[in-house]
Amino acid sequence: MATIEDVAKLAGLSRTTVSRVINDQPYVTEEKRQRIIQAMNDLGYVPNSSARRLRSQRTETIAVLLPRLTNPFFGNLIEAMEEKASEWGYQVIVCQTHDSKKKEMDYLQLLKTKQVDGIIMASLVNDWEVVEPYLESGPIVFCNEYMDESCIPMVHMDHKQAAYEATVHLLEQGCKQIAYVTGGPESHLSKERRKGFTSALSEYNLPFIEDMTIDWAMDVSDGQKVFHMISNEFTQVDGIFTGSDEVAAGLIYEAASSDWRIPDDLAVVGFDNQMLSLLMVPSVTTIEQPVKQMADKTVEVLIQQLLHPGTLPAQKYVFPHQLLIRNSTKRKKLSIQ
């Protein structure tokens, strides 16, 4: 049976080049690609993915760790990552951590057990000391999540600046008592958002009120609960920063069966520009993340690490966001201006 070496010999090209053609990887001229395909045909060489993987000790598989699939932001991120990875002949598997330190570690084990070649962490609840040892087994890149103390590539947007802009927008719409509603663990990302929020408040000489802070709101039903808390206990609140379109949607849905009007009594800002934010009545003001660009860059960086280990510095790739102003914050009395 013909081997990859036979193909390389007959085509007069290197084994690496043949391998590139087999794996549909870029950077091979069309002329060389044709010569290799001709040689493969002449020899009756059929690359067998399974055998190839076993031989090479490579799996051509990348794992993406993320907190939860039910958040559409991550669905869209995976969609884009898969498309990019498949251009390089890699398949993507998805692992849900539920922000559990143990699960995150369990899935990092996939590197050690050689079930995957590299890992993208869009979930990050462990400290750097916990993550770092896994680098011995393969490359890791952070996406969306980030931490300053790490020494690996990070792809994300500026969450501090995004939260700052969303809060300034609420203040410009006349909000005086803005509740800060987020969920999930105290990741670097959420700390950054909180910095942006407080910095906007202090520009307007407003204090950050701990009482009006909620740290457990993750989905639509949490948003409904938050609305009841506010309408019962914190009636002075006139604006809400949420870290999630789902939470914002829950708030808006629940307000509809009350006498609170959105945005006049309560202006609401979401995050991520999920389809839901557009479908709600009123539509939800939100932050658009550059999902596709972040996904592309993350995969590109990881695959560069796989092809040329150790060549990339621990660079930060920061992508721009956009505040999309919709009806959940456009107050009538101000929209006349």
Add this chain to the structure above:
Amino acid sequence: MATIEDVAKLAGLSRTTVSRVINDQPYVTEEKRQRIIQAMNDLGYVPNSSARRLRSQRTETIAVLLPRLTNPFFGNLIEAMEEKASEWGYQVIVCQTHDSKKKEMDYLQLLKTKQVDGIIMASLVNDWEVVEPYLESGPIVFCNEYMDESCIPMVHMDHKQAAYEATVHLLEQGCKQIAYVTGGPESHLSKERRKGFTSALSEYNLPFIEDMTIDWAMDVSDGQKVFHMISNEFTQVDGIFTGSDEVAAGLIYEAASSDWRIPDDLAVVGFDNQMLSLLMVPSVTTIEQPVKQMADKTVEVLIQQLLHPGTLPAQKYVFPHQLLIRNSTKRKKLSIQ
């Protein structure tokens, strides 16, 4: 260094029982569990997941193949499957096929390459002849999708009956011209739904009109397109069966900026009871699938196959659904009745 055999010897129990305790699997009495833990402590035995996997040639990993993560039905399915699998010490990885025959096969390869121990197929576009050979490498269970000719366990609901009930409901609300709007490939599941739809029509002596059939509608933006087609070309349509809450949401969203009233001019039925169907104005009549029960049964059946290969027959597990009637079909003139 102490081995698992040393632990078994000292505890006076079998290697299998020790293995069960290490893997947090059920069916070990508390007394035996304590004896084993004591023996492990006495010997300083620390089970190493990575080494254990390499040694046992098992990965303790299950792959779930599904068409697309951006459909929240699958997000919820995975959520429940992971919870169940972790009770048995298995982790779940998720693979998105985009209903591509090639991708489905690529991910089935994970069995051959020993990257996973078993596979759950909630995506099924290949013929049985294509899927069957992979059974040599490990067990496969179908979930949601199904096909009569296979000889493996299948967990699903009765899509024919569900579509029948949804269509009868539209007819009872006075709809005379019902469009059939679905997406995705001609899977067994979609054929079943279509049978249910046509069988309801013929009970009411109405024909199935091919012109009013759309087979490419998958998400919200497709739903928007469908609304424009109907309002421009098929103005006689007064009811729509969709296979998806997202498509229904897109239709309803787009109708809001037209002079079509929902449900009076156009009654719309979704599928899956996604959160979105409740949040829309008007709320969407839909079919609730027993996601949690289906997920639990699927994982249970697969793990039984893993623990006791070849013991389970190719049984069908069919779970009940529920039609949830909401405002997108409750026509005013009829709701007085």
